Amino acid sequence: MNKITSLVAAPCQHDHAQCVSDALAAAEQVCERAGVRLTTLRRRVLELVWQSHRPMGAYDLLDILAREDDRRPAPPTVYRALDFLQEQGLVHRIASLNAFIGCASPEHVHQGHFLICRNCRVAFELDQSLIQPAISKVAEQLGFTVESETVEIAGLCTRCREAA
Ligand SMILES: [Zn+2]
Ligand SMILES: [Zn+2]
Ligand SMILES: [Zn+2]
Numbered sequence: 001m002n003k004i005t006s007l008v009a010a011p012c013q014h015d016h017a018q019c020v021s022d023a024l025a026a027a028e029q030v031c032e033r034a035g036v037r038l039t040t041l042r043r044r045v046l047e048l049v050w051q052s053h054r055p056m057g058a059y060d061l062l063d064i065l066a067r068e069d070d071r072r073p074a075p076p077t078v079y080r081a082l083d084f085l086q087e088q089g090l091v092h093r094i095a096s097l098n099a100f101i102g103c104a105s106p107e108h109v110h111q112g113h114f115l116i117c118r119n120c121r122v123a124f125e126l127d128q129s130l131i132q133p134a135i136s137k138v139a140e141q142l143g144f145t146v147e148s149e150t151v152e153i154a155g156l157c158t159r160c161r162e163a164a
Helices: 003-009 016-034 040-049 058-068 075-087 128-142 158-163
Strands: 091-094 099-102 113-117 123-125 151-155
Touching: 016 040, 040 058, 040 075, 040 099, 058 075, 058 099, 075 091, 075 099, 091 113, 113 128
Parallel strands: 113 151
Antiparallel strands: 091 099, 113 123
16 A cells, blocks of 8 residues: 555554654755755744645644744745745645645655545645646647646545545
């Protein structure tokens, strides 16, 4: 069972601390290779986005950061940190929720394709190779230039389906 399959089957029963530490380690590498700085704030924002497998909105992040620090960080600072993380492929923006989710494989540039639970908002990133080739093929046949390929599939996760 690959990581996604096991996550979809049991989102609560995995070692999430491992997800977070893997993500932070990958982020250090990606930034080093790109010659950009993962500042304290950028790193903290990434860590907060990785708090769970649920996309997090900019305002949720601002609230948490404000609670941690007496001085509430200026929203533009946090937006810039999110832009940076997005540019480096460390987070994906979930358009339908206007929120952000950490990417577990930022080493190669890709657009995120997601299954998103409409009840608990947990989001699972699909392997690029599942959907991307189909999009490319159709676009090529139609002479269409793809600029962005947002794929956000809504439904119910195993846990919510069982609870329903
Ligand atoms: Zn996890
Ligand atoms: Zn990704
Ligand atoms: Zn769910």
